[in-house]
Amino acid sequence: MLSRHRKEITQLQHKEISLKKAAAKGSKAEQKAKKKQVEDEISGLSTELKEKHAQELASLGYNNSNGKEKSNLDTLVKAIAGVSVATQGDTSKPSKSLKRREKRAQQEAAREQRIQEEQSSIVSDRLxxxxxxxxxxxxxxxxxxxxxxxxxxxxxxxxxQLAFFSGGTSPYNYQELREMVASYMREHLSDFLPFFLSENKLEVEPDISISERFEKYCREVESTAAWGGQLELGALTHCLRKHILIFSGSFPDVEMGKEYKSDGSSGLSPSIMLSYHKHAFGLGEHYNSLIPNVSK
Structure with missing residues (x-):
């Protein structure tokens, strides 16, 4: 049930993205009206989903609003462990298997509470x-x-962004960009290694050299879905010879690759403009692309 609850919350977040993307079309007045409709719809769906989840948890004896966190957590632990919450008067000594189940359930219940608290804060922080x-x-x-x-x-x-500059088709897809970044970082090891060591706070591994650890990191960049950050942005500016601007609602804006900034007469292409979202999803940070508002 708890796993399904998390999945349903994620599905609602994806629906919110889809609706917002559809709403970002038309005139400024139309976009404003659509945005309000999307916010109202998502707010209503979110309320319904929370009520549904609360009812399902209540059916197991868990009440998220009773104000008694300790007894509330104990109830959830017993529900997860498969122990009836209606047999509280049984004072017989619990078996070892029951103790093990309750210990695992306690860990899962604590984790679930943390997730619920994080999801609640994520919604308000995101707004x-x-x-x-x-x-x-x-x-x-x-x-x-x-x-x-x-x-x-x-x-x-x-x-x-590259597709927008090129009229619809980017010269590189995301996988090719990953490979370019990894290759550039390998070729300019001395430029990236100090920042790599600072960001990753690596533990001492006597059997693995620093260069081997950096190579492992580069392999992850080019062959996995590892999230990209400052190191990769720095490489992208030089790979693409692009000025990059990153706007955020949580941090000061960031400018990278100033040497590639167009002054209108240099022949350089426009800047890549991205948005950074710390609270977009429960899984972590997120980047979006920024495009002109054609209705302005």
Whole structure:
């Protein structure tokens, strides 16, 4: 049940992205009206889902609003362990197998509470973050173009920007960008290694050299869905010879590759513009692509 609850919450988050993407079309007035409709619909669906989950948990004897956290957690532990919450008067000594089940259940219940608390804070933090970002982007005539949250979001967002510059088709897909980044980082090891060591806080591994650890990191960049950050952005600026701007509602904006910035007469292409979202999803940070608001 708890696993299904988390899946249903994730599905609702994906639906929110899809609806917002569809709403970012048309005139400014139409977009504003659609945005309000999406927010109202998601708010209603979120409330319904929370009520449904609360009812299902209550059927197991768990009440998330009774104000008694300790007894509440104990009830959830017993429910997960398969112990009837209606037999509290039984004072017989529990068996070893029951103790093991309750110990595992206690760990799962504590984890579930943390997830629920994080999801509640993520919703409010996400709304605040989005509002701050919109205030930044509005005067610049920019809109967020939602990118799939699959671990490749940085590279997909850059691919989307390159496609926009090229009139619809990017010269590189996200996988090719990953491979370019890994190759560039290998070729410029001395430039990236200090930042790599600082960011990763690596434990001492006497059998593995620092260069081998860095090579392992590069392999992950080019062959997995490892999330991209400052190191990869730095490599992208040089691989693509692009000026990159990253806007955020949670942190100061970041500018990278100033040497590639177009002054209108240099012949350089426009800047890559991305948005960084710390609270977009429970799984972690996210990047989106920024496009002109054609209705302005």
């Amino acid at each position: 605040i973050e989005n509002e701050k970002l919109e205030k930044k982007l509005g005067p610049l005539g920019l809109l967020v173009n939602e990118i799939k949250p699959d671990g490749h979001c940085l590279y997909r967002a850059v691919e989307d």
